[in-house]
Amino acid sequence: MVSESQLVKRFAELSTSQQSVETLSLFLMHHRRQSQTIVHIWAKELVSATSDRKIAFLYVANDVIQHDKRKGGEFVKDFLPMLASAVQHIVSQVDDENIHKTVKRIIQIWNERQIYQPDAIKLLKTSYENGVRLCLYIEFK
Template structure:
């Protein structure tokens, strides 16, 4: 399988059309690069900021397909998209485009109905759109924006290959992603320890352009040419290694950000449960005290 390329993804996004075939095709391509989920989401948001409201609708359809059909393989896309959907909601609201806002609202209804994200997170996404924090009713045909009629199959049909049962939630500690991040850290540490001596050594005749003036004869020129070609090849190979390492480090940083976001979501959820438990304890203590007073 070819490696993930941001430039290729940007090109594919520019060619994306509002049809089920186009959306599903790019979604499947994206899901082949689960290990590059951070780069995928970053590029998606960067391009989402730039496109028109009409194109934003298509990008939202793509995110919907990736989220719903990527759950079986792991929670990477769920968690990483969760870090950018708040900004996406603000951008949709700022566009003042009713069709775009209606599209996003309907997707939020679908995600809530199918438990793609927890209710509290979805309610927070509704706020920029000017919606009250109330649970939405079941999605009806009348509530769907007109654009959806040309692309209804993607929203109305069941997602492809989505497993039954509860899906990973941002408020649940994401152990698989943490384990993957630890492995990535170990791999980087091992590769860093083997970096010594990888940089090709260049002889003076390759580094000093004035050395060419001292070349005497065709044979010597040919030897110098072969030496330079060999060293150029070595430098290109070493550059490729550096590019891969830089990409690995970039992905690791994005995984760290995702894990940080996940930890924050877990902390917020635990604090909420703690406050609820504390309140119930205080109420139970008051009731117990009343019972003691009555019995005496």
């Protein structure tokens, strides 16, 4: 059983490197029986992360979701309610076209691999567009 403080520590050490993402992903998959708790802490830590680290949280979610689809789907199901707000948050808080393209590509991959139903993909795309508009609005002010 993994504690909240252990999870917070692991998320604090997360970087955008492939090794960091894969290491944390494997750790989370090992504790998948606690997927609801893990996803809740993931969302909380994403919001408090610095803008240059936010995309790493989506990388981890993507890695976990894609591996979990073949193992039972707990994370696929538990991440879904958090993803729309996470996508909008990342895109609106990180003014970087490359990050925006990466977020859009991850959503496209989930669609192509049928990780989520079309209605969920549509919601994620709408959240992405809303985040872009919010980012532009913040930049304009």
